[in-house]
Amino acid sequence: MDSRPEIARAAAEAAARQSYGKLVAWLAARTRDVAGAEDALADAFAAALERWPRTGVPQKPEAWLLAVARRRRVDAVRRRLTSEAGRDHLKLIAEEAEARMTDQDLPDERLRLMFACAHPAIEAGVRAPLILQTILGFDAATIASAFLVSPTAMGQRLVRAKSRIRETGIPFRVPERTELGERLDAVLEAIYAAFAEGWSDPAGTETRRRNLATEGIWLGRLVASLLPDEPEALGLLSLMLFAEARRAARRDMAGDYVPLAEQDHALWDHALVDEAEGLLGRAATMGAIGRYQLEAAVQSAHVARRLSGRTDWAAIRALYEALFSIAGSPVVAINRAVAIAETEGAVAGLAALYVLGDDKRLDDYQPYWAARAGLLARLGQAPQALEAYDRAIGLERDPAVRRFLQQKRAALIQ
Amino acid sequence: MRYMIMIYANEAALANVPIEAAQQMSAAYGAYTEALKKSGTWLAGDRLRPSQATTSVRIADGKTNVIDGPYADTKEQLAGFYMIEAADIDTAIEWAARCPAASTGTVELRPIWELDDYMPRK
Numbered sequence: 001m002d003s004r005p006e007i008a009r010a011a012a013e014a015a016a017r018q019s020y021g022k023l024v025a026w027l028a029a030r031t032r033d034v035a036g037a038e039d040a041l042a043d044a045f046a047a048a049l050e051r052w053p054r055t056g057v058p059q060k061p062e063a064w065l066l067a068v069a070r071r072r073r074v075d076a077v078r079r080r081l082t083s084e085a086g087r088d089h090l091k092l093i094a095e096e097a098e099a100r101m102t103d104q105d106l107p108d109e110r111l112r113l114m115f116a117c118a119h120p121a122i123e124a125g126v127r128a129p130l131i132l133q134t135i136l137g138f139d140a141a142t143i144a145s146a147f148l149v150s151p152t153a154m155g156q157r158l159v160r161a162k163s164r165i166r167e168t169g170i171p172f173r174v175p176e177r178t179e180l181g182e183r184l185d186a187v188l189e190a191i192y193a194a195f196a197e198g199w200s201d202p203a204g205t206e207t208r209r210r211n212l213a214t215e216g217i218w219l220g221r222l223v224a225s226l227l228p229d230e231p232e233a234l235g236l237l238s239l240m241l242f243a244e245a246r247r248a249a250r251r252d253m254a255g256d257y258v259p260l261a262e263q264d265h266a267l268w269d270h271a272l273v274d275e276a277e278g279l280l281g282r283a284a285t286m287g288a289i290g291r292y293q294l295e296a297a298v299q300s301a302h303v304a305r306r307l308s309g310r311t312d313w314a315a316i317r318a319l320y321e322a323l324f325s326i327a328g329s330p331v332v333a334i335n336r337a338v339a340i341a342e343t344e345g346a347v348a349g350l351a352a353l354y355v356l357g358d359d360k361r362l363d364d365y366q367p368y369w370a371a372r373a374g375l376l377a378r379l380g381q382a383p384q385a386l387e388a389y390d391r392a393i394g395l396e397r398d399p400a401v402r403r404f405l406q407q408k409r410a411a412l413i414q
Numbered sequence: 415m416r417y418m419i420m421i422y423a424n425e426a427a428l429a430n431v432p433i434e435a436a437q438q439m440s441a442a443y444g445a446y447t448e449a450l451k452k453s454g455t456w457l458a459g460d461r462l463r464p465s466q467a468t469t470s471v472r473i474a475d476g477k478t479n480v481i482d483g484p485y486a487d488t489k490e491q492l493a494g495f496y497m498i499e500a501a502d503i504d505t506a507i508e509w510a511a512r513c514p515a516a517s518t519g520t521v522e523l524r525p526i527w528e529l530d531d532y533m534p535r536k
Contacts, residue, residue: 148507363453364508393442394449399517402442 005053012052014218019061020045021135022106025113026097029172034113034134034162040094044069045137062106066098110135111226112172114219117161118186119170126157127186128193133158135222136215146197146212184227188236188292191219195240213247216240224279231283235292238279242299245272257404265306273303294323298335313342330361334371346378366395370405382412416457416499416526417506423493423519425464442514450498455509459496490519497526 020041027037044065058064097106117130129143144154164170175183195216220237227233249267252258280296301315317339323332333356341349353372362368373388389409396402431439443461450456465484472479484491496513500506503525510521 148511149504150507153503364449364455390445390448391452393445394447395512397512397516399514402514403438406438406441 009053012057013049015057015061016045016048016052016065017136019065020048020137021110021113022108023062023065023097024134024137025109025172026106027094028116028134029109029112032166032169032172034116034165035159038134038137041065041069063098066094070094070098108226109172110222111174114187114190114223115174115183116165116170116172118183118190119165120183120186121168121170122161122164123157124186124189126161128190128197129154129158130161131187131190131219132194132212132215135219138215146194180230181232184230184232187223188232191216191223192236192240192292194219195243213240213244217244229286231286231288232290232292234279234283235290235294235296238276238283239292239296239299241272241276241279242296242303245269245276245303251400255400257398257400259404260302261311265303268303268306270306273306276300289322291323291327294319294326298323311342313339317343330356330359330365330368334367337375338371341375341378346375350375350379364395366392369395373405373408377408377412385412415502415506416497416528417503418524418526419459419496419498419506419510419513420492420522420524421494421496421513421515421519422490422522423515424489425491425493426489428493429464439514439518446512446514447496449512450496450509455498455500457497457499459494461494462492464493465491493519 023041024034024037027040028034031037047068048061048065052058113134114131117134118127122130129140129147132138132143133140140155140158141151143158144151147154149157174180195213198213198216217237217240220233220240224230224233224237245268246260246263248269249263249265250258258264276296277300280293280300283293283296298316298319301312301319305311317336320332320336320339324336334353337349337352337356340352350372353368353375356362356368369388369392373385373392376385376388386409389405389412393402393405393409396405447456447459450459468482468484470481470483470485472481493515498506498509500509503523506523506525510516510523513521515521
């Protein structure tokens with residue numbers, strides 16, 4: 001199959017999303033009216049998505065979008081926009097943008113828009129969806145499926161968040177040095193949430209979710225290029241690239257799940273691994289360690305197996321200890337317990353898991369039960385291991401992982 | 415809130431599933447049911463016999479009509495159900511996505527219309 005038209009289509013789509021996000025950011029940064037900006041560009045964006053793959057990307061894509069938006073929509077948009085003042089404001093700004101673009105490129109305000117979307121006054125769960133919609137132009141239904149939410153509910157949440165930006169006067173600016181760390185964290189977390197939703201579709205069969213991993217990386221690249229001196233921004237991009245590099249190795253020919261330790265490293269994307277290593281190295285020279293750098297370092301330790309032939313569990317354990325002390329989530333605690341089991345044995349690992357005790361959140365958290373089952377199985381405690389495998393199997397939503405766990409469980413009975 | 419998870423499956427395709435895969439599927443359902451029960455989410459649930467075992471009943475003009483077969487003769491038929499207790503629709507969707515049928519057929523999620531909702535007490 002010739003994939004060239006497919007590649008051209010993807011490139012045109014990426015260009016359309018790029019220009020669209022720039023324009024939304026530019027317009028919204030001046031009016032605080034995100035919905036109005038999206039509204040004004042909606043038809044032009046749809047036309048670009050439809051036309052550019054056939055005709056190629058125009059020389060000045062942003063100018064093209066604005067011109068089409070103005071020609072086609074001015075009246076309709078006027079009718080639809082909620083407030084009189086907002087309407088005229090938007091028109092003036094569109095003219096200003098157009099005038100500017102005749103002699104130079106439109107300034108990139110997307111970082112400011114991302115900081116507005118991930119503002120503490122915006123509900124944490126809607127930040128990633130909001131960024132995906134405003135910066136990349138994804139519709140609510142696509143985002144909803146990826147985040148396992150009904151399209152109507154997602155649509156309402158997005159609308160609410162946008163009016164909140166306008167009504168509470170959330171600023172469109174990159175925070176000052178003093179508060180940048182915490183605020184950047186929220187932006188990075190939203191990007192990582194988008195990536196993780198895409199990553200959880202390992203087979204890459206569901207295009208909507210697969211796209212999300214790609215878009216997460218794309219957003220990560222954008223932030224890293226706009227804030228090249230922020231080690232955590234580089235750390236997150238590195239982490240995502242390490243994970244993405246292993247995508248092809250996560251399933252065998254039959255579509256069955258292959259755990260990280262058993263993956264054929266010839267299937268890893270070595271160019272991506274090298275890029276990830278480079279970013280992590282650069283971040284490390286900046287002298288401010290953080291969650292994403294540590295997680296990327298864990299990935300780096302795992303992929304080092306391609307050179308040394310063995311996994312350095314002592315290093316991984318030390319990294320999880322550090323992570324646990326700065327971000328002691330159940331997820332980190334479980335990974336730490338697994339690393340302890342690899343270095344000190346299953347009994348110590350299990351003890352580290354039991355410390356989590358009866359955290360209610362673990363009741364329906366698959367990785368906890370899978371880790372527990374694996375450790376109990378290694379200790380020969382078959383009845384408890386079977387029970388834990390049953391819980392893990394019942395909580396898994398990926399059929400391939402479910403099959404994998406069922407095979408592990410079956411091996412216990414034989 | 416109570417939700418009903420309705421499992422729709424292509425019966426013709428299911429009939430042709432090899433025995434080993436069918437056993438694996440049953441085991442997956444067993445584990446899913448256990449996970450629902452252990453988390454306090456499960457209220458009820460059962461598997462239904464294939465639609466050829468269906469009998470439809472309708473009374474028209476005082477005459478009772480008994481028909482072999484389902485009300486709607488579609489490729490995907492109701493094959494089973496769960497009744498769950500979930501805090502909200504997001505939690506319910508999470509559980510529906512874990513149902514083994516979500517990756518083979520379609521799972522439909524409907525909130526129960528509680529008596530109090532349509533006949534509020536004065």
